[in-house]
Amino acid sequence: WISKSFPIAFGFFFLLAFQTAAQQKSAKGNPNIVLIYLDDLGYGDVSAYQAGTLQTPKMDVLANGGMRFTNGYASSATCTPSRYALLTGTYPWRNQNAKILPGTAPLIIDTAQMTLPKMLKNQGYETAVIGKWHLGLGTGIVDWNREISPNPNHVGFDHSHILAATQDRVPTVYIENGRVVNLDPNDPIQVDYDNNFEGEPTGLENPELLTMKWHHGHNNSIVNGIPRIGFMKGGKSALWSDVDMADHFLEKGKAYIEEKSKSGKPFFLFFPMQQPHVPRTPHPRFEGKSGMGPRGDALLEADWVIGELYNTLEKEGLLENTLIVLSSDNGPVLNDGYYDDAVEKLGNHTPAGPLRGGKYSLFEAGTKVPFVTYWKGKIQPGVSDALVTQMDLLNSLAALVGSSETGPDSENLLDTFLGKSQKGRESFILEATSRTALRSGDWAMIPPYNGPAVQNQVNIELGNSSDYQLYNLKDDPGQKNNLAQSNPEKLKEMKKKYQEIRGD
Ligand code: NG6
Numbered sequence: 283w284i285s286k287s288f289p290i291a292f293g294f295f296f297l298l299a300f301q302t303a304a305q306q307k308s309a310k311g312n313p314n315i316v317l318i319y320l321d322d323l324g325y326g327d328v329s330a331y332q333a334g335t336l337q338t339p340k341m342d343v344l345a346n347g348g349m350r351f352t353n354g355y356a357s358s359a360t361c362t363p364s365r366y367a368l369l370t371g372t373y374p375w376r377n378q379n380a381k382i383l384p385g386t387a388p389l390i391i392d393t394a395q396m397t398l399p400k401m402l403k404n405q406g407y408e409t410a411v412i413g414k415w416h417l418g419l420g421t422g423i424v425d426w427n428r429e430i431s432p433n434p435n436h437v438g439f440d441h442s443h444i445l446a447a448t449q450d451r452v453p454t455v456y457i458e459n460g461r462v463v464n465l466d467p468n469d470p471i472q473v474d475y476d477n478n479f480e481g482e483p484t485g486l487e488n489p490e491l492l493t494m495k496w497h498h499g500h501n502n503s504i505v506n507g508i509p510r511i512g513f514m515k516g517g518k519s520a521l522w523s524d525v526d527m528a529d530h531f532l533e534k535g536k537a538y539i540e541e542k543s544k545s546g547k548p549f550f551l552f553f554p555m556q557q558p559h560v561p562r563t564p565h566p567r568f569e570g571k572s573g574m575g576p577r578g579d580a581l582l583e584a585d586w587v588i589g590e591l592y593n594t595l596e597k598e599g600l601l602e603n604t605l606i607v608l609s610s611d612n613g614p615v616l617n618d619g620y621y622d623d624a625v626e627k628l629g630n631h632t633p634a635g636p637l638r639g640g641k642y643s644l645f646e647a648g649t650k651v652p653f654v655t656y657w658k659g660k661i662q663p664g665v666s667d668a669l670v671t672q673m674d675l676l677n678s679l680a681a682l683v684g685s686s687e688t689g690p691d692s693e694n695l696l697d698t699f700l701g702k703s704q705k706g707r708e709s710f711i712l713e714a715t716s717r718t719a720l721r722s723g724d725w726a727m728i729p730p731y732n733g734p735a736v737q738n739q740v741n742i743e744l745g746n747s748s749d750y751q752l753y754n755l756k757d758d759p760g761q762k763n764n765l766a767q768s769n770p771e772k773l774k775e776m777k778k779k780y781q782e783i784r785g786d
């Protein structure tokens with residue numbers, strides 16, 4: 283009896299022990315976490331920040347009902363490096379590959395690296411990313427017609443439904459758990475960032491086929507009348523519809539929340555949205571609604587989507603048990619490569635608020651973005667001036683869920699994110715197109731860099747200067763008075779700190 287039944291009995295015992303452990307985990311009552319991450323949303327684009335004229339009532343519900351950070355930073359002034367830092371708790375300038383990636387780039391997160399979703403998964407969370415990825419896929423040479431691996435599911439997400447890079451880059455298809463959605467095997471997809479496929483029209487050669495005109499870059503393959511970055515052929519049945527993209531991701535996000543709500547396990551939903559990045563293609567029902575052209579309309583659409591997600595959480599009875607974080611990957615830009623009236627129809631709106639620069643810039647507007655934490659009944663509404671960065675979410679959320687898994691440059695600022703403390707981090711090195719600068723206390727220091735002071739095509743001041751720049755942000759949030767000459771003591775101190783952190 284013993285020899286025959288022992289393995290069964292042992293197996294049964296093992297199963298019991300395992301179940302108890304799993305039950306204990308969910309019994310801890312950790313909250314769901316929904317991280318809403320916009321693309322190129324500026325400090326002045328959320329009306330609760332009172333720094334622009336566009337109205338975003340749904341984002342304001344979160345910003346006015348939670349903690350609104352006025353010194354909340356993305357880690358970089360462009361997308362890929364910010365996302366890298368957000369998910370790994372690592373400075374993007376430590377990884378040479380963390381720069382704006384083409385759609386064919388390999389995954390830049392090492393599958394052995396600790397990530398935010400991995401840490402949460404190890405605490406019993408179900409995890410998903412629904413939206414823009416832009417962290418690379420595969421190992422270098424990707425066959426888009428097979429399973430693409432590694433993909434988000436190899437760095438901590440149980441489920442992924444993504445666009446590979448950006449809305450303006452090929453491939454213009456959705457990818458679910460490593461597979462292109464709706465792909466017809468008889469019409470395979472090919473993607474190339476160097477050479478066009480013979481006979482395929484391009485934005486450069488076929489302006490007559492365009493419904494949106496390119497201003498700079500963006501003149502390769504044409505999809506839905508919009509010229510993109512990169513060349514692509516085939517995959518007709520899988521191509522996304524640009525004007526339906528917001529509805530598409532919202533539907534996936536809602537379905538995920540509803541499904542997880544039933545399972546009773548805590549979930550982490552990373553919801554990186556494509557708005558207001560180019561090409562700005564709001565659904566026709568939002569057209570003309572902002573009076574600011576497609577950029578403003580896309581923001582109203584994004585605001586509506588956020589409201590719908592909020593309503594879904596409310597309907598499922600999850601609001602009191604869900605921490606919502608709202609932020610943006612980098613600061614704003616108006617003309618980012620298409621003629622879309624963003625400049626012409628802006629009116630009095632100020633996407634960067636009082637800040638200098640914008641996307642791509644070492645000045646404040648590049649990385650200081652809307653940053654909100656909301657948790658009904660748990661976070662008291664308030665405003666915080668503490669210095670916090672997206673990189674700090676990993677260690678802070680680890681503290682929240684009782685994990686000791688951390689990222690190398692992340693700081694545990696949980697109490698600050700929950701509004702129980704006003705203390706932020708002391709210093710932080712921000713990045714913008716492979717250059718770096720120091721934020722510390724009330725101060726910003728930008729080392730000298732070669733290169734143009736202004737990127738003319740996008741009309742943004744990049745922060746380049748042959749001299750050191752030093753600003754006191756408390757007195758001078760718009761960085762107008764360079765104090766490097768008049769305050770050599772502070773400059774010395776800032777240089778030292780900068781070198782200590784950079785380690786070079
Ligand atoms: C730039 C693109 C810009 C945008 C950006 C990435 C050109 C001329 N400009 O290279 O339109 O796609 O990359 O934006 O191609 S981000 O928000 O994903 O970093």
Ligand code: CA
Pocket residue numbers: 321322360361559611612
């Ligand atoms: Ca971006």
